[in-house]
Amino acid sequence: MGQSVTQLTEQVVAPILAEMDLELVDVEYVKEGKSWFLRVYIDSKNGVDIEDCQLVSEQLSQKLDEHDPIQQAYFLEVSSPGVERPLKKIEHFEKAVGKQVYIKTYEHIEGNKTFEGKLIHFDGEVATVEWSEKHRVNQTEIPYKKIASARLAVTFN
Incomplete structure (x- = not known):
């Protein structure tokens, strides 16, 4: 199930990021303790700030509610990959x-x-x-x- 959630999230977030000239770095759907987390890491040539993350989070949350791909409760986190950003692609x-x-x-x-x-x-x-x-x-x-x-x-x- 985790993989299909990440794939759908990538598809849903792609047009949002394209419109804002942002790059998708990674998507994780993981369970930590009793809670599930959907983490979306974004970046751009000039970096991202808290406002970028908030805008993407709000738009993505709305789109995910429309598609409703996740059965259980989860936390959505949108952030920068940080200085030790993963190299995935x-x-x-x-x-x-x-x-x-x-x-x-x-x-x-x-x-x-x-x-x-x-x-x-x-x-x-x-x-x-x-x-x-x-x-x-x-x-x-x-x-x-x-x-x-x-x-x-x-x-x-």
């Missing part, structure tokens, strides 16, 4: 080239399942990450299909 990886990333893989690649470093290249099929270990700089090519999760990483200098 190919376009997200393309925009992240040159930035710090944190990537988890489904299986070991060169002895590791987690990589944190600079995404130096992405060609749509392979992400190349430059990372340091014990003062040595390494480069690892990670096939996109083997990435379990990825996000931008905040670094402190």
